[in-house]
Structure formats: structure tokens, C-alpha cells
Amino acid sequence: xxxxxxxxxxxxxxxxxxxxxxxxxxxxxxxxxxxxxxxxxxxxxxxxxxxxxxxxxxxxxxxxxxxxxxxxxxxxxxxxxxxxxxxxxxxxxxxxxxxxxxxxxxxxxxxxxxxxxxxxxxxxxxxxxxxxxxxxxxxxxxxxxxxxxxxxxxxxxxxxxxxxxxxxxxxxxxxxxxxxxxxxxxxxxxxxxxxxxxxxxxxxxxxxxxxxxxxxxxxxxxxxxxxxxxxxxxxxxxxxxxxxxxxxxxxxxxxxxxxxxxxxxxxxxxxxxxxxxxxxxxxxxxxxxxxxxxxxxxxxxxxxxxxxxxxxxxxxxxxxxxxxxxxxxxxxxxxx
Amino acid sequence: xxxxxxxxxxxxxxxxxxxxxxxxxxxxxxxxxxxxxxxxxxxxxxxxxxxxxxxxxxxxxxxxxxxxxxxxxxxxxxxxxxxxxxxxxxxxxxxxxxxxxxxxxxxxxxxxxxx
Numbered sequence: 074x075x076x077x078x079x080x081x082x083x084x085x086x087x088x089x090x091x092x093x094x095x096x097x098x099x100x101x102x103x104x105x106x107x108x109x110x111x112x113x114x115x116x117x118x119x120x121x122x123x124x125x126x127x128x129x130x131x132x133x134x135x136x137x138x139x140x141x142x143x144x145x146x147x148x149x150x151x152x153x154x155x156x157x158x159x160x161x162x163x164x165x166x167x168x169x170x171x172x173x174x175x176x177x178x179x180x181x182x183x184x185x186x187x188x189x190x191x192x193x194x195x196x197x198x199x200x201x202x203x204x205x206x207x208x209x210x211x212x213x214x215x216x217x218x219x220x221x222x223x224x225x226x227x228x229x230x231x232x233x234x235x236x237x238x239x240x241x242x243x244x245x246x247x248x249x250x251x252x253x254x255x256x257x258x259x260x261x262x263x264x265x266x267x268x269x270x271x272x273x274x275x276x277x278x279x280x281x282x283x284x285x286x287x288x289x290x291x292x293x294x295x296x297x298x299x300x301x302x303x304x305x306x307x308x309x310x311x312x313x314x315x316x317x318x319x320x321x322x323x324x325x326x327x328x329x330x331x332x333x334x335x336x337x338x339x340x341x342x343x344x345x346x347x348x349x350x351x352x353x354x355x356x357x358x359x360x361x362x363x364x365x366x367x368x369x370x371x372x373x374x375x376x377x378x379x380x381x382x383x384x385x386x387x388x389x390x391x392x393x394x395x396x397x398x399x400x401x402x403x404x405x406x407x408x409x
Numbered sequence: 410x411x412x413x414x415x416x417x418x419x420x421x422x423x424x425x426x427x428x429x430x431x432x433x434x435x436x437x438x439x440x441x442x443x444x445x446x447x448x449x450x451x452x453x454x455x456x457x458x459x460x461x462x463x464x465x466x467x468x469x470x471x472x473x474x475x476x477x478x479x480x481x482x483x484x485x486x487x488x489x490x491x492x493x494x495x496x497x498x499x500x501x502x503x504x505x506x507x508x509x510x511x512x513x514x515x516x517x518x519x520x521x522x523x524x
Contacts, residue, residue, distance in 0.1 A: 095485075096464075098476075098483065098485075099440065099460065099485045100460070102439070102440075102482050102483055102484050102485070103439075103440040103441055103456075103460065105482055106439070106440065106441035106442075106482075106484075107441055107444075123456055123457075124456050124457050125455070125456075125457040129457060130457045130460075130461070133457060133458060133460075133461035133462075134460075134461045134464065
């Protein structure tokens with residue numbers, strides 16, 4: 074009877090090679106045991122119906138799991154995905170910004186220039202983030218699916234981050250996070266967005282910031298505020314400062330709450346950025362003289378704007394920096 | 410409601426299947442003869458569960474198997490190993506103990522309800 078052969082084939086093709094022969098033989102003898110002499114097709118169908126779907130019978134025989142990732146690895150799998158995916162997305166975003174926005178040539182017309190930048194970010198930027206996230210998802214899933222199939226231990230309980238069995242001592246290494254100390258994801262993304270905007274603007278300042286006037290029906294930048302060559306000459310210390318900023322954000326992402334240690338790191342970060350800011354702002358020729366003259370004319374000022382601008386900027390920067398440092402310590406010290 | 414009850418009953422029975430099968434394997438049995446034996450005692454077991462279960466028991470060295478090719482069609486016979494007999498005795502003791510405990514609990518349940 075062909076139906077029986079096909080049924081057996083459907084079961085055994087899902088099983089490992091070495092057990093196929095034996096299972097096929099046993100299945101056939103069992104099926105024939107149940108059937109009467111000179112059976113009809115209807116009777117065969119009845120027996121096969123009782124044995125059930127070949128796929129589920131095969132899964133009963135099989136020792137391989139019928140799931141991609143089981144309870145032992147699932148928790149670690151999702152935890153890892155939640156940590157790695159945003160990091161990959163953010164890094165991709167930065168690489169994209171560095172590759173595309175910094176090299177942005179600068180349009181004559183600020184409006185169409187900005188629109189081009191926005192289209193670039195929304196289109197290509199989103200696409201590169203999505204494909205990076207899909208890649209991450211795929212590789213992590215693949216690694217865990219292989220782990221699931223190669224793990225020979227019969228343990229079913231979920232693994233801890235240390236790849237060991239859980240003990241109450243594991244709790245000691247975890248912080249109890251209070252509401253006041255918690256670092257929100259919004260805070261992290263805010264910081265990163267700010268860094269991204271800063272990079273974009275800093276390296277294109279002469280195309281973006283300045284005096285705009287309507288010339289021949291088009292809004293155009295007539296006097297840029299900054300001297301791009303001077304800005305560009307500081308690229309090394311800017312990069313160093315940015316790396317410190319980004320490292321701090323990632324540390325916050327991992328620490329998840331404010332601590333005294335984090336507050337100290339925040340202080341160092343603020344001191345570095347303040348020094349960098351003072352060095353750059355007090356450089357001669359950073360801000361174009363034409364820009365000062367234009368403003369002085371516009372406001373009918375009788376004194377030199379230059380020095381007061383520098384002093385006010387430094388004072389403002391220091392004020393914000395100190396506020397940030399104090400707030401860091403206040404959050405870090407809060408008792409539970 | 411019906412569905413939930415069904416799945417709960419299946420769950421309840423699943424654990425006892427191994428014990429039921431082991432208890433019938435003191436003498437050698439092949440797949441279908443075991444089904445008939447169990448059905449005589451009105452223990453119903455899905456065939457798709459039974460055959461794979463036998464193979465698992467063999468892998469766990471609780472039963473031993475041998476092919477009998479003397480009859481018209483070859484049959485695979487399963488019988489308890491020494492280790493299997495030992496485990497069966499222990500499982501039986503455990504089963505008797507837990508049914509007694511459960512009975513006590515269920516009686517208590519009735520007692521509470523009438524209070």
C-alpha cells in the first residue's frame with residue numbers, strides 16, 4: 074500500500090539519518106499489526122489518522138528541539154538583543170552622519186540644502202540603520218540557535234549573564250535602581266542626538282550659521298559667523314572630546330543609574346569640554362570680523378563686540394557645566 | 410472551558426504514562442501488543458506518543474529491545490532491563506505515596522467546603 078510508504082517517508086525524512094531505518098521498520102510492522110488481513114484504503118486512512126500528523130510524530134521521535142531558541146537561552150537572547158540592537162543602531166547612525174553630513178558640500182541656498190540633508194537622513198540613514206539592525210538580529214539569533222542545538226546538558230532553567238546556574242549571590246552584583254537615580258533612555262538618546270547635531274553643524278558651520286539675507290528672491294548666507302579653517306584646525310581635540318562624550322553616554326547606558334563614580338566621570342567630561350571650548354572660542358579669527366561689524370552696525374554699538382561675546386560665552390558655558398556637575402553629584406548621592 | 414479541561418487532563422495523565430508503560434514491560438511486548446494491553450486496562454494512550462516513548466525509554470536504558478524475525482512480519486520487542494525494574498519499583502512506591510497524599514488533600518477539600 075503506497076499510502077503507508079509515503080507516510081513512513083514523511084516521518085523519517087524529518088529524522089536523523091542513522092535512526093531512519095529502524096524507525097521505518099518498526100512503524101511499518103506496527104501499522105500492519107493494527108490493520109486486518111486484506112485491508113482497504115479506508116482502513117489504512119483510519120490507522121494513519123490515529124497516528125497523526127507525520128510532522129508531530131517525527132517531533133516526538135526527534136531529540137532535536139522543535140524550537141529555534143528554548144527556555145534555557147531565551148532570556149539571555151532577548152537581554153542581549155535589547156542591549157546590542159540600540160548600540161548598533163546608534164553606531165550606524167554616527168557612521169552615517171560622519172560619512173555623509175561632514176562631507177556635505179554646502180548648497181548655495183540654505184533651504185534646499187537643509188531639505189537635501191533631511192532627505193538624506195530620512196532615506197539613506199533610516200535604511201542603513203534598518204539593515205544594520207536586521208544583520209544584528211540575524212547573527213545573534215543564529216548563534217543562539219546553534220547554542221541551543223549543541224548544548225548537551227539537560228538543564229532547562231534559564232542561564233544567568235555569567236553563563237552559570239543562578240544563585241542568590243548573583244543578586245549582589247545587581248544595583249537596586251531608584252526612580253531618582255534612574256537614567257532614562259530619553260536622556261541617552263537626547264545626548265546622542267545632541268552630539269550628532271553638534272558634529273554636523275561644527276564641520277559645516279560656515280555653510281549653516283551666519284547672517285542670512287534674501288538675495289534675488291532666495292534666502293542666502295551672506296556672512297558666515299565662523300571661520301571654517303580655524304574650526305577645522307581643531308579637529309583632533311574635537312574628536313578626542315567627542316569620543317569622551319560618546320564613551321560617557323555608553324557608560325550611562327550600561328550603568329543605568331547615577332552613582333558617585335558616574336558623577337565624577339561627568340565632572341571630568343565637563344572639565345574637558347570646557348577646556349576645549351575655551352581654547353577654541355578664544356582663538357583669534359574664529360569668528361569673522363565681518364560678522365562682528367555687521368552686528369555692531371545693526372545694533373549701533375559703540376564698543377567692540379568681540380571680547381564681550383567671548384567672555385559671555387565662557388561664563389554661560391561654565392554656568393551650565395557647573396549646574397550639570399552639581400546635578401550629577403546630587404543624583405549620585407541620593408539615598409535609596 | 411471544554412478545551413481547558415481537556416488540556417489539563419492530558420497534562421495530568423502525561424506523567425503517569427511512563428509508569429503505565431513500564432509496568433506492562435516485565436514480559437516482552439511489541440508496539441501493538443502493548444497498546445492492546447493498556448487498552449484492556451482502559452488506559453488510553455496516543456499511538457503517536459507511545460512509540461517514541463518506547464524508544465526514549467530504550468535510550469535511557471530502562472528497557473531493552475530485540476527484533477524478532479521468526480514470524481511473518483518482523484517485530485521489535487521491548488522488555489524491562491534490570492535497571493528498569495529497579496526504577497519501576499521506585500516509581501511505583503512514589504506513585505502510591507503521592508496518591509495517598511493527594512487523596513488526603515482532596516478529602517480535606519471536601520471537608521472545607523462543607524464547613
